[in-house]
Amino acid sequence: MGKIENRNPRQSAFIGVQKYFAIMRTQIINSAAYPLDLATRSLMIVLFMFIFMQLWNATYRAMGQSTIADLSLSETMWYFMLAETIVMSKPRLSVTISESVKDGSIAYLLNKPYDFMLYQFSVAFGDGMMRMVFNAIAGGTIVWLMVGPPPSFSGIPLVLITIALGWLIDFMMTAMIGLTAFVTEDVAAFDWIYQKFVLILGGVLIPLDFFPDWIGNIAKALPFAYATYGPARLFVSPDLTRFATLVLGQIIWLAVLGAMLSLVYRRGVMRLTLNGG
Amino acid sequence: MKRELIFLIALWKANLLAAMEFRAAFISQVFGMMLNNAVYFIFWIIFFDRFKQIRGWGIDDMFFLFGVVAASFGAGVYLFGNAMDLANVIANGRLDYYLSLPRPVLLHVLASRSVSSGLGDFTYGILSFIVARQFAPDTIARYILAVVLATTTFIAFMTLIQSSAFWLGNAALLSQQASNAMVTFSLYPITLFDGNARLILFTLIPAAFIGAVPAEFIRQFTWETLAQLLGAAIIMLALALLVFRRGLRRYESGSAIQVQM
Secondary structure, eight states: OHHHHTOOHHHHHHHHHHHHHHHHHHHHHHHHTOHHHHHHHTHHHHHHHHHHHHHHHHHHHHHTOSEETTEEHHHHHHHHHHHHHHHHHSOOHHHHHHHHHHTSTHHHHHTSSSOHHHHHHHHHHHHHHHHHHHHHHHHHHHHHHHHOSOSOSTTHHHHHHHHHHHHHHHHHHHHHHHHGGGTSSOOHHHHHHHHHHHHHHTTSSSOGGGSOHHHHHHHHHSHHIIIIIHHHHHHHSOOHHHHHHHHHHHHHHHHHHHHHHHHHHHHHHHHOOOOOO | OHHHHHHHHHHHHHHHHHHHTTHHHHHHHHHHHHHHHHHHHHHHHHHHHHHOOBTTBOHHHHHHHHHHHHHHHHHHHHHSGGGGTHHHHHHTTTHHHHHTSSSOHHHHHHHTOOOTHHHHHHHHHHHHHHHTTOOOHHHHHHHHHHHHHHHHHHHHHHHHHHTTHHHHSOOHHHHHHHHHHHHHHHTSOGGGOOHHHHHHHTTTSOGGGTTHHHHHHHHSOOHHHHHHHHHHHHHHHHHHHHHHHHHHHHOOOOOOOOOOO
8 A cells, every 4th residue: 555655656657558568468469379360361461462563563554654653663562562551450440449339348448447548559559560560571572572672671660650650540530430339329331431531542542642633632631641641651762851741740630639539538438328237 | 943032032021120120220331331332432533534544444444343343242242141151150050040940051041141231332333333324225134134143153152162161160261351352353454464363363263253244244245245154153153052062061060059030
């Protein structure tokens, strides 16, 4: 008792953060227990990279140009590799949260000595990390075989930082979708439409640089681009100015989305009705 | 045959009534899926606005392609929803319920579940065909026939893959990957693929028979494309029935009590 009362705020904060890292670590170990599953799932990125290669190889040949919007075919393929890795590695958080609201298990989680949202993020991050490793290996291998090595390795540490921030942006948006389960019966439709917005406005199916200027500029300002397009573009064109601009934009969107999520969460928990049994 | 048709209609009616108990969720899934497909199609609008034509394919061809793929996928998963979940049914011993009833096992198990969002896909497919503005009676007739044959091929392929659970035990992940591959390949112009890739799309993963070939058939009638569609549907169906029957001989009952509601 004396020990807890004598703990200073800095120690408490440290222990508070430590538990979320422990949750994340547990989830990573959990995911790593089924490597064959992870490897099988990563076959999808091989499929997508193969299809993209057919499409964009034909497109570059039809255009008769070695670059489109300053991107060569090789750079475009490496861009797609990273964009797909980011998107295919992130867990379906909206489904997880909405299921826990619908089946009432959220009550079990709400009275635990950790924040519900931070817990969900730690689990999601842990899950995603293992998938990302396998997807990056599978996707990177096939793209290397098709178009050769990536433009540069020097930007990888910076790209990893932007991927983490991008995942946080995506987490906040999908968490808000999941929390609409407090109000609606089913969030599947919202989740599908959101995923499609990520594919189009996040530049996963076609780089935003290939968009007509007016729509490209709008798309580049939206949070989807900061979650996916930004890190993938940085990977093929590593540059400190691009990194700084990207991170600044990500932090701004994190602040906006964080405030929205906090409001949605508090409103949702106030409305929560649980049926006993 | 007539008995089985009456039985199927009764199953579909029961599925629809069950889905309508949660009306808001049902409607949101149908409209959500339509919107989902529409947003996805924006990619092709942007692509062909920028690049005009790729190996003879333009935006009008994509309307036909989406028209047939979405409609056949939607019809398939709505009318025979358990084709997407058969591996789990087999692995969890849930075939016991169907085996004890005096109805064809495969037909019963496939049609006893409907995926509501399939109606959204089906409706979107029809709208996509309408947007292509080909309203000649023979074109419409070819569209209907193409959708029926593509649905048959798709459901038969899924049944074939999912039946591997009789031998592999847990085949859910493999089935999911096969389904994703089938749908993904079918939504891209076939002219993008050469050599071995094209061979795969006409054999191992018959995506050509639910996408490009039906789209070609709708655009212009030829005996060759009709023969390809009919042949694919018949062969896939025969294989699916054969593999399921063989697998059923190996099936061992689970001891779980199953309630079908």
